[in-house]
Amino acid sequence: MAVGERVALVTGGSRGIGRGIVGELAALQYSVVVNYRSDGEAAESACREAKDRGAPRALAIRADVADLDAGRLLTERTLAEFGRIDLLVNNAGVAPATRLDLLTTTAESWDRVLGINLRGPFFLTQAVAATMVELLRAGTVTDPQIIFVTSISSAFASVNRGEYCVSKAGLSMVAQLFATRLADEGIRVNEVRPGIIATDMTDAVRDVYDRRIAAGLVPIRRWGTPLDVGRAVGALAADSFPYTTGEVFHVDGGLHLRRL
Ligand SMILES: NC(=O)c1ccc[n+]([C@@H]2O[C@H](COP(=O)([O-])OP(=O)(O)OC[C@H]3O[C@@H](n4cnc5c(N)ncnc54)[C@H](OP(=O)(O)O)[C@@H]3O)[C@@H](O)[C@H]2O)c1
Structure with a gap:
């Protein structure tokens, strides 16, 4: 379904999952x-x-x-160039530069990962949400949405990248918080939670996960792709879920399923 001349802001839209999202939104005729x-x-x-x-x-x-x-300027520049923001996709994120055990990881890595993955998206969302409220009141937009790209790590403990897990668990709560606060304003907020996706981020661990996926780690026995995540975001952006907010959409081939 084409959705007209709406405008989407995708953080980290240049590569990997973000690029997959940008492609699907473009196909829906979002600017x-x-x-x-x-x-x-x-x-x-x-x-x-x-x-x-x-x-x-x-x-x-x-x-x-x-x-x-920079986040505030990003919001202002988007508004100045396009006159509206219909969709914010908080996708940009980083893994720790080095995977370190919980007992040896550093405050520097903690600050870097939480700064990019959690603190930044919280305040960017605050700025964009305030803008969306004004745009709604002015009648410029009708059904704005915010989507958070979190991770299987929101709920799965990996002791060699604890700060990443904490950042994503926190971001899942940020999604719940904004979903709760913004429902009355007419802004829906949802979370897309990818599993193991083939991008530059996972390049360094490609062999390990090739083996683990082949051995059955993921019920749908393949790597996820940026397109898999892009299509989930596209379904939300195409208004397929008008009565849904605060939902978690797993895009992980069933990785989150508890098995016996
Ligand atoms: N790959 C996975 O298996 C996986 C699984 C679950 C969740 N995720 C999450 O999905 C999101 C995208 O991951 P990915 O695998 O696509 O990563 P990626 O291939 O490394 O791409 C990261 C993107 O984010 C941008 N970026 C990084 N730091 C940024 C910052 N401080 N400000 C603005 N943009 C920044 C990069 O831009 P530049 O190139 O210009 O730096 C790039 O466009 C992340 O939040 C990640 O945690 C990934």
Whole structure:
């Protein structure tokens, strides 16, 4: 279903899962803002791809989501360029630079991972939500949404990247909080929770997970792809769930299932 000239802001939209999301939103004829932190070329290429797939407009905007001022500027610039924000997808995130055991991990890694994965998205959402409330009151948008891309790590303990698990568990609560606060305002907030997805982030552990997936770790015995996650976000963005907020959509091949 095409949804007209709506505008989506996708953090970390230049590569990996974010790029898969941008492509699906473009196919729904959303104009897209492709946020990125360092790789401008990838962001420009994601914008070209978005236009090829049907986005009326696509714009790359550099901003480090860990920097709260940059997040506010990202919101303001999106509004200045497009006049509206219908959808925020909080996708940008990082793994720890080095996987360290819980007993040896560092405060630096904790601060970096939580700054990008949790603190940044919280305050970006605060800024975008306030903007959406104003846009709703002005009648500029009718059905704005916010989506958080969390992780299987929101609920699964991995002791060699505890700070990542904490950041994602926290982000799942952030999604619940904003869903609760914003329902009355007319803004739906949902969480898309990917499992093991083939991107640059998981490149370093490709062999390990090849083996574990082949051995049955994931009931649907394959890697997930950015397209798998993009399609889930696309279903939400295409208004397939008008009476749903605060929901967790697992996109993990059944990895979260408890088995005996
Ligand atoms: N891959 C998985 O298996 C998996 C599973 C569950 C959840 N996730 C989550 O899905 C999201 C995307 O992961 P991915 O695998 O697609 O990662 P990725 O391939 O490493 O891509 C990360 C994207 O985020 C951007 N980014 C990173 N730090 C940023 C910052 N501080 N500010 C703005 N943009 C930033 C990157 O832009 P630059 O290139 O310009 O830095 C890039 O576009 C993350 O939140 C991750 O935690 C991933």
